[in-house]
Amino acid sequence: MALITWTKEQYGTNVTVCDDEHKTLFDKLNKLYDLATGSAGRAAVGEQLDDLIGFVAWHFATEERLMQSKNYSGYTAHKAEHDKLVATCVDLQTKFHKGEADVTAETGAFVKSWLDSHIPQFDMPYEPSLNG
Numbered sequence: 632m633a634l635i636t637w638t639k640e641q642y643g644t645n646v647t648v649c650d651d652e653h654k655t656l657f658d659k660l661n662k663l664y665d666l667a668t669g670s671a672g673r674a675a676v677g678e679q680l681d682d683l684i685g686f687v688a689w690h691f692a693t694e695e696r697l698m699q700s701k702n703y704s705g706y707t708a709h710k711a712e713h714d715k716l717v718a719t720c721v722d723l724q725t726k727f728h729k730g731e732a733d734v735t736a737e738t739g740a741f742v743k744s745w746l747d748s749h750i751p752q753f754d755m756p757y758e759p760s761l762n763g
Contacts, residue, residue, distance in 0.1 A: 633657075634664040635743045642750050645758045648697070652690045653750065659683040660742055667734040676734050680727060684720045691717065694754070703760045709753050716745060 637650075637657045644650055663679040665671075691713040698706040726732035 632665075633661045634739045635660060635746065642746075644750070644754045646697070646761045649694060649754065649761075652693060653754075656683075656686060656690055657746075659686055660739065660746075663734065664736070664739040667738065668736050677727060680724060680734055684717075684724050687720060688717055694757075697761050698757060701760045701763065703757055705753070705756060709757070712749060712753055716749075 635657050637654045639650075642650075642653055642657075644653070659679070660683060663676070663683050666676045666679050695706070695710055695713065697703075698709060703709075723732055723734070723738065727734060
């Protein structure tokens with residue numbers, strides 16, 4: 632069962648590249664969640680964790696380049712939010728691969744909560760600037 636489902640009403644930014652990347656991000660998160668809460672082996676969970684974190688970093692870089700190219704006034708605060716999440720993800724990734732942490736349902740709930748807050752609060756406001 633999907634942890635998070637992209638809908639235009641709840642998550643749409645009206646910036647096509649960002650919406651498309653958010654859809655991919657949601658798919659990768661759902662796959663990780665299903666593996667971590669199912670009977671998948673640690674190697675499969677680790678591979679999907681690495682894939683998701685790599686995609687998140689790539690997506691954030693895309694958003695940040697777009698914001699910089701349009702001189703978006705909210706760039707600094709937005710990038711700070713990205714940097715905090717990436718640091719949290721990298722910490723989990725490091726601990727997971729050392730056998731010091733697991734990916735759990737709570738991990739998925741944390742990321743879903745972050746997205747539920749971040750996209751409306753930080754991503755949706757950039758639409759006029761990025762599409763302008």
